[in-house]
Amino acid sequence: MSQSNTTIPSGRKDIAWNYATLPDPKNPNNVCCPFCGKVTNGGIYRHKLHLVGGNRNVKECSKVPKHVKEEIKEFIKKKNSLKNQIDDIPHLDDIVDLEEDEDEEDLQTKRKGKRPISGSSGLGPTAQGKKSKQTGPIDLYFAKDVKEIVRQRRGKNKGQYDENKKKLREDAVQKFVTWMYDAGIPFNAVKYDSLQPCIDAIENFGVGMKPPSYHEVRVKYLKSSLTNTNLFLKSHEEDHAKYGCTIMADGWMDKKGRSLINFLVNGPKGTVFVESVDASSYSHTADKMYELLSRFVNRIGEKNVVQVVTDNASCNVKADNFINFKF
């Protein structure tokens, strides 16, 4: 935390402490003004406002010497410009303005006491900084981490910062794959586009997110996912009615030797899988194929179907002829 040429106050480095006394050394919130004797109860931050004046919530000191007032004003200005060099993080002063009784040191004590967030939470505070352009109460807890990043971004510790990030990622990935191997999740699961939004959302949550419960996965979110899928399909169906669609049937054998036929519908928005029929119980006859296809055409809506595409199995070709004949 040592700073050479800059003046981010840490500990009791705030120069306003030179012009303050503590009636009770154990309570840094109550600060006594040595000039007029007024006790403010908002720590050094509020005391500074008392000395420099200009804040409607804090009574300005009537007896502070001019040079002291100037010195503290200058100090605050310098501190603010330091923070302004970093454009995408919440300014501590903005945050503090929301709760004027807060003192920077108090914030740190609170943060340490209530939420033991360390810089190595694995959820880079960068993201928190970036995402919280609006400052709310929660940002109080991130303010100090932001300062840490500032320092790291400013150059000499950049390498160290990247190094730390690399290690954090390695650790996270190691734990992720341990879970994958444990649960038997196929390797190609990581190629799904839905993974990154998932990681982003966890990062958004921040520290201490509990994994989804068995019940949530099995009931609550399964239901909501089904609803979403149905809505998605509905939008496709509307397009099929408007622009027409292609029906596709593709037969294949699964590992267990079952003969399956997948029915898909292709429209302007892409292809959707509609159903899969286990056709092992009846042989691939043209009659059966015809029955399945015509049932499917009826399901999608005969007037919406522009064409039917199947693979080249001979029974399909025959069935197609029937279909052409019927519709």
Ligand SMILES: [Zn+2]
């Ligand atoms: Zn005073």
